[in-house]
Structure formats: structure tokens, C-alpha cells
Amino acid sequence: MFSALLITKDQTEQSVSVTELAEDALPAGNVGVAVEYSTLNYKDALAITGRSPIVRSFPMVPGIDLAGVVTDSSHSAWKPGDRVVLNGWGVGERHWGGLAQRARLDGDWLIPLPAELTTRQAMALGTAGYTASLCVEALLASGVRPDQGEVLVTGATGGVGSVAVALLARAGYTVAASTGTTAEAEYLQGLGATSVLDRAELSGPGKPLQKERWAGVVDSVGSHTLVNACAQTRYGGAVAACGLAQGMDLPATVAPFILRGVSLLGVDSVMAPLDRRRAAWDRLSRDLDPAAIEVIASEIPLSDAIATAGSLLDGAIRGRVVVDVN
Ligand code: NDP
Known part of the structure; x- marks a missing residue:
């Protein structure tokens, strides 16, 4: 038997609880994993609270990330004892996920945990950190270099934003962090931000072309914020867009793209190919100071995941939440 967070649904509503399950309840897969740590991402919080239709089939164990040790494998790449990490691929949406002590998965979805990282550190980063690294x-890849000027990170105290600030600062960029939580300026400066902006400066409607400020942008917010970020990006700069914390809409004009040659780079973590995943995790393991990972992370037991999901969606959580499933 093992413990898992299980979401069930009857005709009208979903319910979620920590449940004891038998190993044979796990879905089909050619690799078994003893999960050591999982995490709570924005998407997991949406799944657990039911605020968005993330879960595609019920019952479902949520958790789009996990890190642990292979227990059994009929996949040629993996053997018992291998330390692995998994992000996305529809796990926690269509296939039982990481918020459990056991998982059974397709070996093609796994990557080796970089030797420099513990399973806990990997989940302190999780999909949010790996997405920041993809950004x-x-x-x-689009040619934005540290000597070209300041870069902007939006949603900076969130999971993606915090890791993006730390990675960019480490790579030598001058980082401006946009946040609704300006009381967290010290936290952001600790991660490497050189300036902190109130997100209100970016979150409303603005002119199609504004003063050129940013050589590059990592945006986890979408909506007007992304539109203004594009309108403030310097000639030939690039904006990596990965999130929708403000909204999915994009009330933009083409002006920054056709008059300043700005590139809008879409970033997806869920179906990203393995070579990009490995490169992103290599960067995380190489460039992030373990102390910075600790500053970003807080830890909860599996039993607190339901309550914490609500707080995360209410914007009351800073950085990343690691879930100790054991
Ligand atoms: P978090 O909840 O940790 O962070 C989101 C941050 O956005 C908040 O901390 C807050 O930062 C800011 N924010 C929240 N609400 C608003 C608002 N109404 N207007 C402006 N800013 C707001 O989430 P993650 O960092 O884990 O994820 C960020 C986004 O990226 C989500 O939309 C998520 O779905 C998406 N995502 C996409 C992935 C992909 O594959 N493309 C993978 C991972 C995440 P602050 O208080 O500092 O302003």
C-alpha cells in the first residue's frame, strides 16, 4: 500500500483526499518509481482545487512533477536504483502523477537526475524551474546577450519568475524583477535582481510602442503585462512567453514585431523534446547555487497539499513548494 492524493469526481463535483492505494491500482507503464519528492505547481493547484479543467480522467493522482528512484523497469534505458526526474507529458492530467509515494510511468518520459542535484532540490525547481530554464x-538562442541591456522578469516572486531571476543573474544579465509583492524586494535582490518594479506599471492597457527598455523578457503573466513587455522591448530583442498568471488574453498590436523586429518566443514545458529538457536541467544543475534553491523553496507534507493549493492560487505563496510525499 502507498499514500496518494486522489481526485475523484461524481456527476457534479470533484473531491480530493489523501488515500491509501494498492500498488496494483497504478496505471500501466514500463517503469516503477519510488517517489521521494513532488511539488505544487500552479497547474497542480488548478487541478486540486478544480478551478480549471486540468484533469482529463478520474480518478486522478495529480502532480505534474516527481523525482525518485526506479524500483523496476522493462524499459532499456532504466534499471532499479536509477535516480530520475519527470516533468509534464500529461502526467497528473491524463496519467497518474507525482503526489504519491509510488508512480508507474513510460520510461520515455524520464530523464536522469543531474548528479549535482538531490531529489528534493530537483523538486524545489520542478516544472516551474525547468520552464524558467527553457525560457x-x-x-x-535568439541572440539576447548580457551586454545588450537589462532583461525583465514578470511574476518575479512566483516559481518560474524566481528561478528565472536567479538563472539570468547568474548568466551575467542585469535583471529587473516585476512583482505585485514589492515587500519581497529583498528576496528578489537576494536572487540577483538589480531593480524591482511594481507590476501595476505593466498590468494595464498601454501604447503599442513604448520607451525601449528591455533587451529580453521572461514573462509568466500573459495578458496586458506581456503586451507592455513587448512594447518596451528594445530593437531586435526577444520575449519568452510561458505563462498566464494575469490572463490568457493578448490584447496586442503587431507594432513591436514589425517596427522593432522584436521576437515573441513561445515556451512549452509539457511536450518539450528530451534534448531540450536535458539542456534545461543541465543549466539548472550547473548555474544555480544550492543556497538560492533553498531560498526559493518551502516544504510541506502530502497532507498539506490541498490547503496549500488554495493559497498558491490566491497568490499567497512565494517561490516554490516542495512536497515530501513520505
Ligand atoms: P506561481 O503562482 O508560482 O507564480 C505566478 C506569479 O505571477 C505570482 O507569484 C505573481 O507574482 C504573479 N501574478 C499572479 N497573479 C497575477 C496577476 N493577476 N497579474 C499579474 N501577475 C500576477 O506560478 P508559476 O511561476 O509556477 O507559473 C507561472 C505561470 O506560468 C502560470 O500561468 C503557469 O500556468 C505557467 N507555466 C507554464 C508552463 C509552460 O509549459 N508554458 C510551465 C510552468 C508554468 P508577483 O506577486 O511577483 O507579481
Whole structure:
């Protein structure tokens, strides 16, 4: 038997609780994993609270991330004892996920945990951290360099934002952090931000072209914030867009793209190919100071995941939440 967070649904509403399950209840898969740590992402909070239709089939164990040790495998790449990390691929949405002590998965979804990271550190980063790393890779690939000027990170005290600030600062960029929680300025400066903006400066309707400020942007917020970020990006700069914390809408004009050659780079973590995942995790393991990971992370037991999901959606959580499932 093992403990899991289980979401069930009857005709009208969903319910969620920590439940004891038998190993044979796990879905089909060619690799078994003893989960050591999972995490709470924005998407997990939406799934647990039912505020968005993230879960595609019921009953469902949520958790789009996990890190643990292979217990059994009929997949050629994995053997018992291997330390692995999993992000996305529909896990926690269509296939039982990481908020449990056991998982059974397709071995093609796993990547080796970088030797420099513990399973707890990997989950302190989780999909949010790995997505932040994909965004940094995207900016670099589009030619944004530290000597070209300041870069902006929106949603800066969130999971994606916090890790993006730390990674960009470490890579030598001058980082401006936009936040609704300006009381967290010290936290953001500790991660490497050189300036902190009130997000209200970016969150309302603005002119199609504004003063050129940013060489590059990592945006986890969407909506007017992303539109203003594009309108403030310097000639030839790039904006990596990965989130929708403010909204899914994009009330923009094409002016920054056709008059300043600004690039809007879409970043998806869920179906990203393995080579990009490995590169993103390599960057995380190489560039992030373990102390910065600790500053970003807080830890909860599995039994607190339901209450914490509500707080996360209410914007009351800073950084990343690690879930100790054991
Ligand atoms: P968090 O909840 O940890 O952070 C989101 C942050 O956005 C908050 O901390 C807050 O930061 C800011 N924010 C919240 N509400 C608003 C608002 N109404 N207007 C402006 N800013 C707001 O989430 P994550 O960092 O984990 O994820 C961020 C976004 O990225 C989510 O939309 C998530 O779904 C998406 N995402 C996408 C992925 C992909 O594959 N493309 C993968 C991972 C995440 P502050 O208080 O500092 O302003």
C-alpha cells in the first residue's frame, strides 16, 4: 500500500483526499518509481482545487512533477536504483502523477537526475524551474546577450519568475524583477535582481510602442503585462512567453514585431523534446547555487497539499513548494 492524493469526481463535483492505494491500482507503464519528492505547481493547484479543467480522467493522482528512484523497469534505458526526474507529458492530467509515494510511468518520459542535484532540490525547481530554464535557453538562442541591456522578469516572486531571476543573474544579465509583492524586494535582490518594479506599471492597457527598455523578457503573466513587455522591448530583442498568471488574453498590436523586429518566443514545458529538457536541467544543475534553491523553496507534507493549493492560487505563496510525499 502507498499514500496518494486522489481526485475523484461524481456527476457534479470533484473531491480530493489523501488515500491509501494498492500498488496494483497504478496505471500501466514500463517503469516503477519510488517517489521521494513532488511539488505544487500552479497547474497542480488548478487541478486540486478544480478551478480549471486540468484533469482529463478520474480518478486522478495529480502532480505534474516527481523525482525518485526506479524500483523496476522493462524499459532499456532504466534499471532499479536509477535516480530520475519527470516533468509534464500529461502526467497528473491524463496519467497518474507525482503526489504519491509510488508512480508507474513510460520510461520515455524520464530523464536522469543531474548528479549535482538531490531529489528534493530537483523538486524545489520542478516544472516551474525547468520552464524558467527553457525560457533562458530561448533568449540565448535568439541572440539576447548580457551586454545588450537589462532583461525583465514578470511574476518575479512566483516559481518560474524566481528561478528565472536567479538563472539570468547568474548568466551575467542585469535583471529587473516585476512583482505585485514589492515587500519581497529583498528576496528578489537576494536572487540577483538589480531593480524591482511594481507590476501595476505593466498590468494595464498601454501604447503599442513604448520607451525601449528591455533587451529580453521572461514573462509568466500573459495578458496586458506581456503586451507592455513587448512594447518596451528594445530593437531586435526577444520575449519568452510561458505563462498566464494575469490572463490568457493578448490584447496586442503587431507594432513591436514589425517596427522593432522584436521576437515573441513561445515556451512549452509539457511536450518539450528530451534534448531540450536535458539542456534545461543541465543549466539548472550547473548555474544555480544550492543556497538560492533553498531560498526559493518551502516544504510541506502530502497532507498539506490541498490547503496549500488554495493559497498558491490566491497568490499567497512565494517561490516554490516542495512536497515530501513520505
Ligand atoms: P506561481 O503562482 O508560482 O507564480 C505566478 C506569479 O505571477 C505570482 O507569484 C505573481 O507574482 C504573479 N501574478 C499572479 N497573479 C497575477 C496577476 N493577476 N497579474 C499579474 N501577475 C500576477 O506560478 P508559476 O511561476 O509556477 O507559473 C507561472 C505561470 O506560468 C502560470 O500561468 C503557469 O500556468 C505557467 N507555466 C507554464 C508552463 C509552460 O509549459 N508554458 C510551465 C510552468 C508554468 P508577483 O506577486 O511577483 O507579481
